[in-house]
Amino acid sequence: MTASSRPAFHLRLNLDDEAAIGPGKADLLQAIAETGSISGAGRRLRMSYRRAWQLVEALNLDFGGDVVETLAGGKGGGGARLTDRGNRILACYRRIQLSCAKAIASDLTALKKLRTKR
Amino acid sequence: MTASSRPAFHLRLNLDDEAAIGPGKADLLQAIAETGSISGAGRRLRMSYRRAWQLVEALNLDFGGDVVETLAGGKGGGGARLTDRGNRILACYRRIQLSCAKAIASDLTALKKLRTKR
Numbered sequence: 161m162t163a164s165s166r167p168a169f170h171l172r173l174n175l176d177d178e179a180a181i182g183p184g185k186a187d188l189l190q191a192i193a194e195t196g197s198i199s200g201a202g203r204r205l206r207m208s209y210r211r212a213w214q215l216v217e218a219l220n221l222d223f224g225g226d227v228v229e230t231l232a233g234g235k236g237g238g239g240a241r242l243t244d245r246g247n248r249i250l251a252c253y254r255r256i257q258l259s260c261a262k263a264i265a266s267d268l269t270a271l272k273k274l275r276t277k278r
Numbered sequence: 279m280t281a282s283s284r285p286a287f288h289l290r291l292n293l294d295d296e297a298a299i300g301p302g303k304a305d306l307l308q309a310i311a312e313t314g315s316i317s318g319a320g321r322r323l324r325m326s327y328r329r330a331w332q333l334v335e336a337l338n339l340d341f342g343g344d345v346v347e348t349l350a351g352g353k354g355g356g357g358a359r360l361t362d363r364g365n366r367i368l369a370c371y372r373r374i375q376l377s378c379a380k381a382i383a384s385d386l387t388a389l390k391k392l393r394t395k396r
Contacts, residue, residue: 166292173386174288175390245392248392259385275293
């Protein structure tokens with residue numbers, strides 16, 4: 161058996177019947193914070209610019225206000241950054257991921273032991 | 279705001295690069311245990327018989343052995359039940375769900391408070 165390159169789990173948080181945040185949106189927020197632009201974040205995550213924009217718009221809609229703000233002017237539209245709210249959302253999601261990882265670690269090991277070696 | 283009818287989170291566990299188990303497969307295992315057949319489980323979950331069978335085959339493959347066993351004969355193919363391994367997998371997934379729910383509850387409430395009332 162080879163080690164998995166996927167994370168051990170995928171956790172999507174449902175805010176209501178329509179709004180949700182999972183690792184994809186969280187990774188996008190982090191990449192925007194680190195690259196300073198939506199296009200740069202999309203490139204890092206191998207995501208089309210269109211897809212990255214759609215996710216940003218979904219985040220802004222889901223949280224009822226600015227999560228990412230775009231900066232006017234310059235080449236490539238002037239860049240983008242997380243608002244204070246966006247930073248807090250990202251930090252909160254990462255805390256939740258970590259809490260979940262710790263809470264499930266031993267049972268996840270037990271679950272994997274229920275597999276027959278192949 | 280109306281209350282969500284979706285569960286608060288969706289947790290998929292990645293066993294390796296290909297195998298995974300999430301709430302859909304867990305609910306299917308539970309429905310097979312409770313209805314005594316794959317077709318009955320599919321009906322309860324509003325899932326096609328074909329889809330239910332595909333998920334059962336994926337589970338049997340992912341865990342490297344029988345998770346669900348079908349019983350020969352009778353109308354509707356004689357029914358199905360979880361093997362001992364299947365029961366342990368289901369119980370383990372439910373424990374993990376519960377551990378996760380407890381671990382993330384307070385941060386999930388905090389995350390929801392980062393939304394602007396709409």
